[in-house]
Amino acid sequence: MPAFVGAVKVNSVGSSSIFHIGDVYAMSPVSSAKTFAGGGSFNTGDGLTLSLDQSYTYVTDSDTMDQTIMGNA
Template structure:
């Protein structure tokens, strides 16, 4: 089915997928994982983060989180 796309504004695309209209399939081409502790990924002005004790367990028992094999 054809689609009509109205007004649109995209300021930035950093490695993502932008799709307009119909698509047969959309599959990821890359994947990543970030381990971060409490208050480590805050952004903005004048941030005050008080963490008495913060630990991050990066152990991941499963093998694949987002398999990308076969997505050509």
């Protein structure tokens, strides 16, 4: 539905955000991330007890690009 919009002030827009005023068919922000984590890294809850003796995370990643994002389709 068309509308008239007055003055708009945008202080900042993050890299994975969308700012659009007006008619639009679809908006779909796209992002990708790579996370390396060792044992016990993503535990959540109350009263956790972890015992990780000599826990190591070895990362060998020779790729220059794992997931490219071209356009926003």
